[in-house]
Amino acid sequence: MLIQALTAQGFAPFGDLLDTAGSPDKIINQGLCGRYHDRAEMDFMAGRAGLSLFKAEPRDLPLPLAMMERHPEGSQAFIPMSEHGFLVIVAPDADGRPGQPLAFETAPGQAINFHRGTWHGVLTPLQAPGLFAVVDRIGAGDNLQEHWFETGYVVDRA
Template sequence: MHNTLSVQPLTAAAFAAFGTVVEVPRGGAGRPINGGTSQRFDLLADMALTAEGGRPMLALFRAQARRFPHAVNELERHALGSQTFVPLGQRRFVLVVAPAAPEPDLGALAAFMTDGTQGVVLAPGTWHHALLAVDAGDFVVVERAAQAVDCDVVRWEQGISVVIPA
């Protein structure tokens, strides 16, 4: 297990095992809509929110900025649905993630920081820490809602220090 976890920049390729990066596609033209006044970019066809009677839920999270290094000693996962975080305005945040599995593999932890304009869709089952805002502010969150809460949490004693390189 890591004692220290260094944050790396968020890229679609590096994050692919954990979900999808939400950003304007580079080099993509999109398609014109609204009489040519807008470009539409379809980013993800299925956000996996309807398993076992689930429905899409749109929420707003108002996050306080966290201090780094930050000690992480718990992860959560949503086994039945994805969870999406998109900043409103220019807001950076850190993602601490581990691959989908029955229990998190702490030896496989990874940490990413957005550039302030990127969002993410965490794939169902991906272990992750709660929102770690670098810049305080508002985030749109889309997740699965149902009668039964879909959130498993695992905690451990020794914190792992998440560090943003200078």
């Protein structure tokens, strides 16, 4: 599976691309700051939105993909705390299992929000530091489903 550049249109079935494309919605802070307002569809069942920090080890390419996961109770936003892109792997739902995976690489300054129930790979920085702010559901109950492939995939650049 080859990695493609992340675009809002290509990622739309799986979630929201968070970036500063286009003009800001509002200029604030004495005209020194552009606000790009309400860029993600945060969607939580019972529970609340929480902000956590994740520190992930960088991965090397080619990357074996043996498992995907999803969160049926809430969306999940990954906001890198560095100027590096990262790998995003998603798949459409195919009768309760992940369908054919797709791989995207974000550009520096881009973040993503997975829609609730979207099959995705694990957090995959390609460079250190792998530090991310994550906004997701905090609440009681199991919000994780995993699927292990019988035959895995390999993710790489062209």
